[in-house]
Amino acid sequence: MRLTAVALALGLTGLAASAARAEPLFDAYQALCVKTGAQTPAVLAAADGDGWQPIPDAMLQQLGAGIAVQEAQGRMKSSAAGLTLMVVGHKQLPLGGSTADMRFCAVATTGPVDAGLAGDFAAWAAVPAEPALSAAGRNGYVFTDNGGAHAVVSKPGDSEAKDLLRSGRANVAVIQEGKGLNLLAFAVPTM
Numbered sequence: 001m002r003l004t005a006v007a008l009a010l011g012l013t014g015l016a017a018s019a020a021r022a023e024p025l026f027d028a029y030q031a032l033c034v035k036t037g038a039q040t041p042a043v044l045a046a047a048d049g050d051g052w053q054p055i056p057d058a059m060l061q062q063l064g065a066g067i068a069v070q071e072a073q074g075r076m077k078s079s080a081a082g083l084t085l086m087v088v089g090h091k092q093l094p095l096g097g098s099t100a101d102m103r104f105c106a107v108a109t110t111g112p113v114d115a116g117l118a119g120d121f122a123a124w125a126a127v128p129a130e131p132a133l134s135a136a137g138r139n140g141y142v143f144t145d146n147g148g149a150h151a152v153v154s155k156p157g158d159s160e161a162k163d164l165l166r167s168g169r170a171n172v173a174v175i176q177e178g179k180g181l182n183l184l185a186f187a188v189p190t191m
């Protein structure tokens with residue numbers, strides 16, 4: 001009986017491992033943006049430790065301005081398949097009559113991605129897409145992170161929203177797929 005249980009457990013582990021696809025863009029997103037909480041020094045240290053190279057200043061200025069990232073810093077990797085970029089900095093989030101600062105990190109690639117990337121991203125987010133952040137080719141998710149368990153954020157009033165932002169548990173995740181560029185972004189609103 002015990003041997004049967006061990007064999008079943010090994011079989012299920014094998015199924016789970018084969019179901020999880022390796023996707024370099026998603027892996028970079030998790031390692032650089034999510035695990036670091038989009039904290040600039042931690043993001044840059046993780047990228048540098050993994051062999052990413054600084055993005056040239058002229059290119060970084062264009063990227064930062066194009067996605068409205070303040071204090072943008074970035075790294076890149078290239079391969080025969082394409083160029084992968086990482087940008088980290090801050091963005092402003094409208095909140096009632098004021099704004100909140102967001103730590104922001106994004107990775108993007110010009111190379112091909114796995115056809116299941118959007119589904120894997122949605123499964124990781126584990127909450128419904130937020131219509132205000134979603135459009136053709138783009139899905140955005142807003143959730144709280146409670147020790148790795150994601151919960152949907154309902155539409156809070158201004159005071160509840162400010163409390164949530166102060167907690168540091170609110171997160172915004174966006175995937176944008178396109179023919180020439182695929183992007184994954186992670187933001188943590190702060191007050």
